[in-house]
Amino acid sequence: MPVDLRTRLGQLELPSPVLAASGCAGAGRELAQFTDVARIGAVITKSVTLEPRAGNPAPRLTETPSGMLSSPGLQGPGIDGFLQRDLPWLLSRGARAVVSIAGHTIREYAELAVRLSDAAGVSAIEVNLGCPDAAAAGRPFALDATAAGQVVAQVRGSARYDIPVFAKLSPEVTDIVSVARACVSSGADGLSLVNAVPGMAIDPVSFRPALSGMFGGLSGPAIRPLAIRCVWQVREAFPDVPVIGTGGVRTGRDALEFLLAGAAMVAVGTVLFHDPSACSRIQRELEEELVARGIDRVSEVVGRAHDGAGAVADRHSWALAGAGAVAGGGSILRATKGG
Amino acid sequence: MSPVQVRGTVLTVRRVDAYVAMTVVAPAIATRLRPGQFVAIAVGGPQSGMLSRRTFSVHDVRPDHGGTVEFVFLPREPGAAWLADCRSRDVLDIVGPLGRPFPVPRDPASCLLVGVGAAAAPLFALAGRLADRGCQSDFLLGAESADRVFGALTARRTGRSAMIATADGSLGARGSVIDLLPTLVQQARTDVIYAAAPLAVLRAASALAGRYAIPVQALVDAPAMACGTGLCMGCVLPAVGTDGITRMVRACVDGPVFRGDRVRWDDVGTIPFDALGAPGWKSRGGGVGPAATRLTPGPHDIPEGRQHAG
Numbered sequence: 267m268p269v270d271l272r273t274r275l276g277q278l279e280l281p282s283p284v285l286a287a288s289g290c291a292g293a294g295r296e297l298a299q300f301t302d303v304a305r306i307g308a309v310i311t312k313s314v315t316l317e318p319r320a321g322n323p324a325p326r327l328t329e330t331p332s333g334m335l336s337s338p339g340l341q342g343p344g345i346d347g348f349l350q351r352d353l354p355w356l357l358s359r360g361a362r363a364v365v366s367i368a369g370h371t372i373r374e375y376a377e378l379a380v381r382l383s384d385a386a387g388v389s390a391i392e393v394n395l396g397c398p399d400a401a402a403a404g405r406p407f408a409l410d411a412t413a414a415g416q417v418v419a420q421v422r423g424s425a426r427y428d429i430p431v432f433a434k435l436s437p438e439v440t441d442i443v444s445v446a447r448a449c450v451s452s453g454a455d456g457l458s459l460v461n462a463v464p465g466m467a468i469d470p471v472s473f474r475p476a477l478s479g480m481f482g483g484l485s486g487p488a489i490r491p492l493a494i495r496c497v498w499q500v501r502e503a504f505p506d507v508p509v510i511g512t513g514g515v516r517t518g519r520d521a522l523e524f525l526l527a528g529a530a531m532v533a534v535g536t537v538l539f540h541d542p543s544a545c546s547r548i549q550r551e552l553e554e555e556l557v558a559r560g561i562d563r564v565s566e567v568v569g570r571a572h573d574g575a576g577a578v579a580d581r582h583s584w585a586l587a588g589a590g591a592v593a594g595g596g597s598i599l600r601a602t603k604g605g
Numbered sequence: 606m607s608p609v610q611v612r613g614t615v616l617t618v619r620r621v622d623a624y625v626a627m628t629v630v631a632p633a634i635a636t637r638l639r640p641g642q643f644v645a646i647a648v649g650g651p652q653s654g655m656l657s658r659r660t661f662s663v664h665d666v667r668p669d670h671g672g673t674v675e676f677v678f679l680p681r682e683p684g685a686a687w688l689a690d691c692r693s694r695d696v697l698d699i700v701g702p703l704g705r706p707f708p709v710p711r712d713p714a715s716c717l718l719v720g721v722g723a724a725a726a727p728l729f730a731l732a733g734r735l736a737d738r739g740c741q742s743d744f745l746l747g748a749e750s751a752d753r754v755f756g757a758l759t760a761r762r763t764g765r766s767a768m769i770a771t772a773d774g775s776l777g778a779r780g781s782v783i784d785l786l787p788t789l790v791q792q793a794r795t796d797v798i799y800a801a802a803p804l805a806v807l808r809a810a811s812a813l814a815g816r817y818a819i820p821v822q823a824l825v826d827a828p829a830m831a832c833g834t835g836l837c838m839g840c841v842l843p844a845v846g847t848d849g850i851t852r853m854v855r856a857c858v859d860g861p862v863f864r865g866d867r868v869r870w871d872d873v874g875t876i877p878f879d880a881l882g883a884p885g886w887k888s889r890g891g892g893v894g895p896a897a898t899r900l901t902p903g904p905h906d907i908p909e910g911r912q913h914a915g
Binding site: 334 | 832840874876882
């Protein structure tokens with residue numbers, strides 16, 4: 267019997283919880299050569315800006331262990347080009363479009379939300395909060411709970427009521443839950459966890475930073491445990507808020523891991539560079555993983571790792587408390603086992 | 606024709622001087638591929654920590670086993686070294702054919718084919734295609750040293766002429782192919798230049814072609830490609846569109862073969878100030894008057910197939 271992969275997103279129903287992540291699939295055109303974009307959950311577009319952007323100079327990408335360091339600099343056609351060419355194309359292919367938006371001021375985000383609300387066929391908006399905030403000397407919105415909340419409030423207020431708004435958060439914060447709380451209380455319908463983490467690589471041949479922008483966003487399987495931890499923490503705090511888990515999803519098993527941690531959906535990103543048909547493959551593999559466990563609805567596994575999580579959390583905090591002294595940590599674990 | 610992702614079986618791996626030449630059975634790619642197009646290969650096995658695909662211009666396609674593709678590379682960086690260690694019957698995840706192939710003249714023409722190192726690999730299949738059109742091919746090959754000159758014998762056998770330049774003088778003339786270009790273009794009465802080489806050579810060939818008002822097709826051998834399929838936006842360079850507007854185009858889908866006069870070679874590795882969407886771009890076009898109108902981007906300004914893969 268086939269597994270029921272349908273996933274609800276507010277009033278929207280997606281045929282699958284497997285999505286293409288923002289910034290790794292353009293607006294779906296390139297992906298469609300390898301994956302039937304109508305059969306995956308949705309395509310989260312590359313972040314759209316108000317104006318066209320040329321992006322950063324090359325080199326923009328460099329390979330790192332199990333990951334990729336990248337700073338493309340939001341190259342794109344701007345909202346006009348997107349609405350006239352990209353969105354209609356995606357919709358004509360029968361795909362669901364989750365449109366990622368990026369700006370440098372709260373106004374820009376709000377205007378983008380208005381423009382997208384006037385267009386037909388936007389399934390959801392994902393607010394890329396990883397952009398530098400012009401009003402805060404270039405600190406990304408996602409690093410400040412207040413700034414993040416303000417953007418989300420403006421977008422939620424500007425977007426049509428029936429378009430769900432997701433806030434995409436950075437893991438580069440001391441307390442991801444507080445940023446999540448600011449977004450949720452500002453009206454976010456869901457959260458995307460997590461954006462790429464700032465990183466750096468030096469080219470040993472040129473003795474210079476490997477990327478023209480010096481720093482880049484680290485993504486791929488290298489950051490998966492980080493993403494899983496964030497999904498877990500946010501799920502603990504807000505069990506009813508839908509989460510798109512993203513960060514190094516490579517196989518159906520990885521997707522399952524995100525779902526168990528509490529993500530309702532997973533977005534496949536950097537792995538698409540390595541395997542352009544990864545979305546379809548991961549969707550198939552996830553189905554197989556569920557069949558193998560006798561589960562017939564994907565919604566059944568969402569957040570399942572939290573069942574009886576109280577005891578687990580206890581042990582976790584004990585282990586952390588003892589982590590400073592290895593011997594101490596060991597004895598606590600033994601004691602817990604014994605008890 | 607749109608690319609496919611297939612599992613290709615390695616047929617042969619052999620050393621050719623400093624290079625490794627690998628032949629992979631991939632009929633779906635081989636039968637569609639045209640000279641100048643490339644393949645992108647996943648390296649390191651299914652759980653590989655190397656996420657970038659390695660991209661290679663295809664040297665040759667052959668009809669045996671339903672269709673094989675051959676490519677040539679230096680087994681230097683870890684991904685290429687892994688590939689060089691593959692054996693016959695190993696299976697590779699391979700995507701292709703990718704990118705824009707070399708366009709060929711409609712009528713017989715005198716063509717100069719300039720290649721440096723392994724980048725020259727696609728020029729030999731191109732010469733075959735040119736011959737089908739009644740075109741003559743003169744080869745100009747170069748490298749640092751004799752063992753890095755790829756295809757000298759084939760060039761001598763199949764070309765109308767073949768000149769070679771090495772930096773250390775170990776084969777042919779001492780120096781760079783750039784030094785030999787001007788005389789060769791005059792002597793051979795070149796109608797079209799095809800170049801597959803590092804940026805400096807492509808820039809020189811394009812400048813020369815400009816002086817003689819002849820077309821030049823330049824294959825960019827971009828090491829910065831992470832995916833080859835247009836997804837990662839890594840391999841951009843500034844190129845002028847038919848509308849006169851400079852855009853950051855992707856070498857993988859808008860190239861790797863470009864009209865040499867369209868690429869702003871001196872600005873590669875930068876965002877030219879007048880490129881579409883460059884910082885401050887709008888403010889310059891933001892005045893009133895016709896200039897502002899012309900600079901306002903619209904979908905009609907974006908030539909088909911330039912911003913996106915077809």
